[in-house]
Amino acid sequence: MRRTYWGGCHCGAVAFEADLDLGLGTVKCNCSICAMHRMWGAKADSDEVRITKGREALTDYSFGGHVAHHYFCRTCGVHPFAYVDIPEDGRRYWNVQICCLEGVDADEVRNAPLTYEDGRSNRWDRVPADVSLL
Template structure:
């Protein structure tokens, strides 16, 4: 039996960046300790690019890449919040990393984040 999917709205702090994403009620979430994630404190869930729709803010984000240059860390130019990032999964599929802390009505207390050792990569 497949998990029920829900649509959530999310975005940055100031509201310039807005999106909707289709994901499960309790999706797998990682807490990464790489050099950028450890500083941001993001909790990330990855979704196929087709399950993500940017509704506002295409011109409101600044792109930052580092290390393997595989992930586009997209920060709001106004408030500095990275509510999502884009990239390519190991299998070549386009994906979006959602900072679930930026989703409206999402139950963060129900999550059990998996620790990911990005620092050692």
């Protein structure tokens, strides 16, 4: 069921709202930064995430093809979300870090479909050969 979640970073400098239906599924990617951070996200359309506090406290890190902008709190270093803009196919969405959300129903997440993406090879529509460390 779609609902509005509130979330933020560890130190409280950044806060946001996200309209999500966690029951529709979550995603894990094997690109280098997602794998290093153990990103476990939920996708939201570009208008479904609103930064309500601390936009100035965020820093943006992008690499490679610069299609994903990974935002981090400048104070505590938490990575609450990334914004993805893939011009080749027009996809634009947020990938919200589930662990940064308040009031998440663990059973809903546990029972939701989990999609693995092969971001390391820029093959977002394919499952990586090894997902054991994601």
